[in-house]
Amino acid sequence: MAEPLRVGVLASGSGSNLQAIIDACRDGAVPARVVVAISNVPSAFALERARRCGIPAYAVDHTGYPSIDRFESAVREILEAHRVGLVCLAGFLRILSPRFVGAFAGRIVNIHPALLPAFGGKGMYGERVHRAVLASGARVSGCTVHFVTAVPDGGPIVAQATVPVEEGDTPATLAARVAGAEHRLYPDAVRLFAEGRLRLDGDRVRVGPPTGPGLVPEGR
Ligand code: GRF
Numbered sequence: 713m714a715e716p717l718r719v720g721v722l723a724s725g726s727g728s729n730l731q732a733i734i735d736a737c738r739d740g741a742v743p744a745r746v747v748v749a750i751s752n753v754p755s756a757f758a759l760e761r762a763r764r765c766g767i768p769a770y771a772v773d774h775t776g777y778p779s780i781d782r783f784e785s786a787v788r789e790i791l792e793a794h795r796v797g798l799v800c801l802a803g804f805l806r807i808l809s810p811r812f813v814g815a816f817a818g819r820i821v822n823i824h825p826a827l828l829p830a831f832g833g834k835g836m837y838g839e840r841v842h843r844a845v846l847a848s849g850a851r852v853s854g855c856t857v858h859f860v861t862a863v864p865d866g867g868p869i870v871a872q873a874t875v876p877v878e879e880g881d882t883p884a885t886l887a888a889r890v891a892g893a894e895h896r897l898y899p900d901a902v903r904l905f906a907e908g909r910l911r912l913d914g915d916r917v918r919v920g921p922p923t924g925p926g927l928v929p930e931g932r
Pocket of ligand 1: 824891
């Protein structure tokens with residue numbers, strides 16, 4: 713039997729999405745295995761979650777590197793050493809260079825806590841996103857898993873889920889509702905990738921029948 717897809721997760725914070733992916737892989741819902749977690753924040757709870765699950769966890773503190781290039785090389789070396797087939801950004805608060813993204817083209821995804829292409833882009837993270845959604849008067853919000861390109865939050869969309877915006881919502885109550893949706897959506901998007909069901913068609917992602925781990929090669 714083929715080895716399950718090897719997933720590496722990059723996170724800067726609490727790591728609840730990391731946990732959701734680990735759990736879904738472990739309970740058999742997703743034919744993949746989280747083989748490494750990396751954080752640029754040494755105190756991130758995400759690292760602790762990985763360790764508790766027996767998954768190698770590395771702190772790569774960006775402030776300790778003389779350049780973005782050196783920081784990213786360190787992250788890349790770890791991902792490569794663990795033979796990662798898919799990189800999942802899960803609350804990773806560093807914008808990655810085109811060079812890094814290019815090295816993992818078609819093998820790197822992110823989750824964003826809103827319905828892209830709205831409420832995304834540089835500076836749109838964490839509470840700011842939910843604050844902007846509430847200020848807009850939108851009646852729905854949600855989350856988006858997308859392939860990562862050099863454009864922040866701009867890559868092809870893999871999957872989305874919606875949640876209602878309710879009367880009296882605060883950024884915190886909306887964030888909590890969106891987080892619940894994220895914990896279902898992200899593992900499911902990883903499953904689609906792991907089953908080889910995702911195909912890039914220009915700027916769009918098509919979902920087809922299973923073909924085996926990874927992105928379906930162009931032209932198939
Ligand atoms: C999530 O809301 C995700 O959409 C965003 O960062 C947050 C990470 O939360 N990119 P957690 O660390 O997974 O709990």
